[in-house]
Amino acid sequence: MGATIVEKVFSRGCRREVAAGEVVMAPVDAAMIHDITGPLAIQKFREMGGKRVFDPGKVIMLFDHQVPADSIPAAQNHIFMRMFAEEQGIRNLDLNEGVCHQVVEERGLAAPGEIVVGADSHTCMYGATGAFATGIGSTDMGFVLKFGALYFRVPETIRVEVNGSFPDRVGPKDLILSIAGDIGADGATYEAIEFTGGTMVGMGMAGRMTCCNMAVEMGAKAGIVPPDTITWEYLKGRRNLDPFDLAADPDAAYLEERSYDASDLAPQVAVPHNVDHVVDVGEVAGTHVDQVFIGSCTNGRFEDLKEVADVLGKRKFSEGLRVIIIPASRAEYLKALRAGYIERFVEAGALVEAPCCGPCMGGAFGLLGPGEVSLSTSNRNFKGRQGSADAKVYLASPATAAATAMTGEITDPREV
Amino acid sequence: MARKPRVRAGRKVEQATRGVLTGQVWRFGDDVDTDAIIPGRFLTLYDPRELAKHAFEGTRDDFAGGAKEGDLIVAGRNFGCGSSREHAPLALKGAGIRVIVAESFARIFYRNAVNSGMLPLVCTAAREIRDGQTAELDLEGRILTVDGKRYDLEPVPAFLREIVDAGGLVEYARGLSEVTTCRDAMM
Numbered sequence: 001m002g003a004t005i006v007e008k009v010f011s012r013g014c015r016r017e018v019a020a021g022e023v024v025m026a027p028v029d030a031a032m033i034h035d036i037t038g039p040l041a042i043q044k045f046r047e048m049g050g051k052r053v054f055d056p057g058k059v060i061m062l063f064d065h066q067v068p069a070d071s072i073p074a075a076q077n078h079i080f081m082r083m084f085a086e087e088q089g090i091r092n093l094d095l096n097e098g099v100c101h102q103v104v105e106e107r108g109l110a111a112p113g114e115i116v117v118g119a120d121s122h123t124c125m126y127g128a129t130g131a132f133a134t135g136i137g138s139t140d141m142g143f144v145l146k147f148g149a150l151y152f153r154v155p156e157t158i159r160v161e162v163n164g165s166f167p168d169r170v171g172p173k174d175l176i177l178s179i180a181g182d183i184g185a186d187g188a189t190y191e192a193i194e195f196t197g198g199t200m201v202g203m204g205m206a207g208r209m210t211c212c213n214m215a216v217e218m219g220a221k222a223g224i225v226p227p228d229t230i231t232w233e234y235l236k237g238r239r240n241l242d243p244f245d246l247a248a249d250p251d252a253a254y255l256e257e258r259s260y261d262a263s264d265l266a267p268q269v270a271v272p273h274n275v276d277h278v279v280d281v282g283e284v285a286g287t288h289v290d291q292v293f294i295g296s297c298t299n300g301r302f303e304d305l306k307e308v309a310d311v312l313g314k315r316k317f318s319e320g321l322r323v324i325i326i327p328a329s330r331a332e333y334l335k336a337l338r339a340g341y342i343e344r345f346v347e348a349g350a351l352v353e354a355p356c357c358g359p360c361m362g363g364a365f366g367l368l369g370p371g372e373v374s375l376s377t378s379n380r381n382f383k384g385r386q387g388s389a390d391a392k393v394y395l396a397s398p399a400t401a402a403a404t405a406m407t408g409e410i411t412d413p414r415e416v
Numbered sequence: 417m418a419r420k421p422r423v424r425a426g427r428k429v430e431q432a433t434r435g436v437l438t439g440q441v442w443r444f445g446d447d448v449d450t451d452a453i454i455p456g457r458f459l460t461l462y463d464p465r466e467l468a469k470h471a472f473e474g475t476r477d478d479f480a481g482g483a484k485e486g487d488l489i490v491a492g493r494n495f496g497c498g499s500s501r502e503h504a505p506l507a508l509k510g511a512g513i514r515v516i517v518a519e520s521f522a523r524i525f526y527r528n529a530v531n532s533g534m535l536p537l538v539c540t541a542a543r544e545i546r547d548g549q550t551a552e553l554d555l556e557g558r559i560l561t562v563d564g565k566r567y568d569l570e571p572v573p574a575f576l577r578e579i580v581d582a583g584g585l586v587e588y589a590r591g592l593s594e595v596t597t598c599r600d601a602m603m
Contacts, residue, residue: 014598023575024598036459039504041463048589066460071504121500121524136504137528149597151575176493185447186494190523219494221523274447292417305445361499363456382449387455389474 002249004157005226006192009246013115020156020253027149028058029131031112034100035063035139036361037119038173039077043082056089060100060109067095067356068177070364093266096328098355101125105209106331108238112227114244115152119142124215124299128208128237130227130246132192135216141402155192155221156255159248160185162199164263169413172207173299173308173377173397175199175260176214177268181278182258187372188206189219191255191318194248198224199262205234206303214297214379217275228272237388269375270395273383281400281412290372291322292405293386296360299377300328302335303400304398309341311402316348318408323350324366326358352404362386368393436554437515439486441562442479443547446492450504450525452476453496459503464510471507485512486540488553490545492518495536496525505532517542517560517569530576533584538570 002009003019010018013026019178032043038061047055048304053059061081069075076093084091097103101122110116117123119141124134136150144150160193183193193215200208200304208225215223225231232243267281294308305327310367317323325345327333333355336342345352359366359388360378367387368374372395374386399413448587452475453466460469472479489495489508495518496504501598505528508516512537515535519542545551545562552561560567572580 010598016598018598023497025595027597027599037500037502040462044586047586071460077460119500121498122429123500135500135524137500137524137531139502139531140527143585147592147595149595158465185497186522187521189494189520216524219497219522362451367457380449380451380498382451384474385449385451389452390456411451 001253002251003094004252004254005224005246005248006132006155006157006222009100009115010154011156012113012151013197014093014213018154020148020154022154023155024152026036026115026394028117028144030058030109030139032100032104032118032120032123033141033240034065034120035067035074035081036065036142037079038081041119041141041145041214042081042137042227044139045145047315048142048146048196050142050146051405053088053145058148059090059145059284060093060104061090062103063091063095063098064099065357065361066364076109085204087254091227093160093276099300102301102328102332103214105129106238106329109233111235112231116148117141121216122213123212124220124222124290125209125210127215130224130231132222132224134177136220139309143214153190155190157192157194158188159194159196160258160260160262161197161252162195163197164261166199166262166407167265169311170265170267171397171399172203172210174265175267176211176263177278177395178265179260180217180270180276183218183410185217185274186219188215190222192222192224192249193218195225196225199291201228201230204387205231206254206301209301210298216361217379226237228361243380248261249291255272255342265396267397268398269410272381272392272394275379275395276352281396281410284366284394284410285412287394287410288373289321289404289409291324291368291374292365293324293359293368293374293376293378294401295328295358296324296326296378299398300332302332304340304377305332306339307398309344310350311416312344314408315406319349319403320406320408322406324353324359325350326353327355329355359386375401377401436552437486437488438550438552439484439488439553440577441545441549442483442489442548443545444491445497447494447497448491449498450496450501451498452506454501459501461503464506467503467507468510476599483511483513486514487512488551489513489516490518490542491516491558492543493520495521495528498520500524502528502532505529505534509534511575519543530579531585533580534544535572535580537572540569578601
């Protein structure tokens with residue numbers, strides 16, 4: 001019996017053959033902490049008797065959830081983490097760089113075959129660069145900071161093969177929403193999702209990140225795309241590595257195999273309050289919206305902003321709603337700035353904010369009041385996620401968000 | 417300049433695996449997410465008792481004031497889905513909850529609960545249990561009785577039980593100076 005790509009990653013890390021179902025104490029190649037989960041992880045590290053972190057060079061620290069500090073407690077957390085970074089010799093990227101997951105990928109800190117953990121559930125995004133990456137809690141992170149290793153149950157894999165070209169104004173976010181709708185919010189619990197097929201190859205790194213990012217919304221431990229020339233090309237200049245082959249064996253055992261035809265897809269929308277409650281945009285078209293948020297680790301990249309700019313053209317956003325646009329990182333912000341998109345968005349009436357998580361986590365700014373409705377390119381529409389528990393959040397692609405921002409109601413991007 | 421961190425050491429964890437627990441059932445449905453358990457705007461807090469004041473704020477407002485030591489949460493599928501915030505199990509722990517019974521748990525929450533010294537128990541018939549019923553849980557025998565009816569619970573994996581018995585991962589890890597990884601084991 002052959003091995004899945006995830007079994008191969010763990011076998012590589014453990015230097016022996018490891019199969020799904022085994023529980024292993026595996027060394028981790030990198031560990032990420034941010035301003036929400038980091039302080040507790042540091043506390044747990046100390047409570048465990050930790051004095052020095054396992055390898056300061058493998059710990060990535062940055063602030064993205066509450067930046068610039070939106071409250072005195074947030075500022076105190078930042079101070080506390082800065083002190084820890086200084087004491088331990090950890091490189092602290094602080095609040096300058098953007099959303100953690102985007103920054104980890106940009107810096108080449110999650111490479112093919114590596115095992116990476118982050119104290120944030122969307123850490124699974126780094127499967128886009130062929131790493132096994134998973135989100136963990138603060139106590140697990142405290143353990144990792146001390147020992148450089150963690151217990152993992154090697155997951156079984158669901159293989160999702162996607163072929164065909166996306167229709168106009170349909171893209172990776174529509175695909176992953178459609179998959180989440182099928183698999184369900186707990187359909188992949190404790191498992192990995194491997195994304196393969198021609199569509200995955202063609203969509204490039206930004207789209208792969210969008211798809212892997214949302215693996216956790218199906219309960220998955222990780223999402224992963226087999227590394228190919230596009231992956232290695234992306235890593236050039238970010239990480240000095242010689243390309244190698246990493247792919248599932250043809251006779252690998254999968255828990256489940258699914259196939260999708262991207263050319264069949266219409267723009268998708270996840271309706272409140274579940275990520276797996278997904279419908280074609282037509283079913284909710286015309287719904288009044290008070291706020292559109294375009295950004296987050298799911299859809300705040302240059303490619304997403306380009307899509308928004310393309311839909312918008314020289315027109316304006318509706319004056320009847322708030323449009324908040326937040327590039328996922330400083331690097332993506334600069335690219336969009338140089339392409340003229342930021343100027344276009346501001347002219348069209350949007351608020352463009354500095355890179356951070358923004359309204360996605362419902363703790364900083366851009367919160368929704370009771371009865372308000374938001375359409376967001378982020379990853380979660382749980383009750384209360386972006387503010388009041390009496391608000392509603394719809395999730396959609398950057399194209400659908402742009403069209404909605406132009407009309408003030410949920411709009412099919414093919415119709416503007 | 418050194419300032420006092422916001423994070424404070426937690427209280428000594430009580431063992432969640434011994435004795436008999438009697439309490440009221442707080443019944444929840446499927447896909448209870450960590451944003452519902454503790455909304456994002458309270459994540460600058462770390463003290464379980466402070467977090468507990470905001471547990472289920474906006475989604476079940478009678479919980480924070482009403483939950484008592486020994487009460488149980490009984491839920492449907494996928495309890496604790498969403499964010500990795502450990503504030504979620506801590507908020508429940510601060511409210512006096514030691515045991516959560518559900519049809520299934522989301523992965524990160526399950527680990528976080530175990531690591532915090534709480535006991536997540538899988539009960540395939542959890543759906544039959546109703547809000548406000550009185551539950552008795554024999555922690556050693558793993559027998560759940562609700563209003564006279566017995567419910568089967570799935571066994572907790574031995575390794576995880578060791579962590580819960582120790583009082584959580586911190587207590588478990590405190591005595592270790594190093595761990596043997598799968599890589600070291602081969603060398």
